Amino acid sequence: KAGVTQTPRYLIKTRGQQVTLSCSPISGHRSVSWYQQTPGQGLQFLFEYFSETQRNKGNFPGRFSGRQFSNSRSEMNVSTLELGDSALYLCASSTGTGVETQYFGPGTRLLVL
Amino acid sequence: QKEVEQNSGPLSVPEGAIASLNCTYSDRGSQSFFWYRQYSGKSPELIMSIYSNGDKEDGRFTAQLNKASQYVSLLIRDSQPSDSATYLCAADSGGGADGLTFGKGTHLIIQP
Numbered sequence: 001k002a003g004v005t006q007t008p009r010y011l012i013k014t015r016g017q018q019v020t021l022s023c024s025p026i027s028g029h030r031s032v033s034w035y036q037q038t039p040g041q042g043l044q045f046l047f048e049y050f051s052e053t054q055r056n057k058g059n060f061p062g063r064f065s066g067r068q069f070s071n072s073r074s075e076m077n078v079s080t081l082e083l084g085d086s087a088l089y090l091c092a093s094s095t096g097t098g099v100e101t102q103y104f105g106p107g108t109r110l111l112v113l
Numbered sequence: 114q115k116e117v118e119q120n121s122g123p124l125s126v127p128e129g130a131i132a133s134l135n136c137t138y139s140d141r142g143s144q145s146f147f148w149y150r151q152y153s154g155k156s157p158e159l160i161m162s163i164y165s166n167g168d169k170e171d172g173r174f175t176a177q178l179n180k181a182s183q184y185v186s187l188l189i190r191d192s193q194p195s196d197s198a199t200y201l202c203a204a205d206s207g208g209g210a211d212g213l214t215f216g217k218g219t220h221l222i223i224q225p
Binding site for chain 1: 162
């Protein structure tokens with residue numbers, strides 16, 4: 001099976017811009033979770049989508065949003081970028097049923113200037 | 114607030130020795146626990162998962178869980194230089210609620 005894919009792998013944006021990141025889960029997986037990883041805060045949960053619905057949400061401002069399509073692919077959007085949004089954004093895929101393992105994609109490294 | 118605590122290290126271990134990594138968690142409702150390995154500049158890779166008290170072995174890796182003490186550990190036997198990485202401990206409260214809660218990781222260095 002192909003693994004989790006994320007595009008783009010690298011992005012450079014300026015403050016105030018917006019950005020959209022994409023994640024394709026493992027075939028058959030219906031849950032996609034997004035995480036932000038920074039050196040200071042580590043890995044932090046953003047939100048989870050399952051069957052096109054946001055099922056859970058972490059403690060991030062409303063500038064961070066997402067959606068999921070019928071084929072389980074997910075996008076994450078960050079509006080009005082701030083310098084502090086510079087991070088590695090990871091998506092993780094799972095079947096979405098019960099307690100289970102999440103498999104991470106390679107991540108998108110975002111630099112905000 | 115749910116927290117997972119790990120010693121950031123670095124933890125330096127001679128090649129061939131046993132590396133012992135530990136974490137504690139605050140949420141007694143946590144049901145499953147995971148160890149991920151992350152090389153610099155890469156994404157986390159699953160090493161082990163454990164759900165029940167006791168030990169779980171997979172090759173050179175052994176995960177240990179003690180729910181009463183809210184303590185999880187990972188032992189790496191016959192450590193190799195390729196094991197040098199950051200090891201992340203994660204806890205899941207069940208059903209995906211709130212996602213995985215990660216510790217900040219322990220940086221492990223295996224000295225040849």
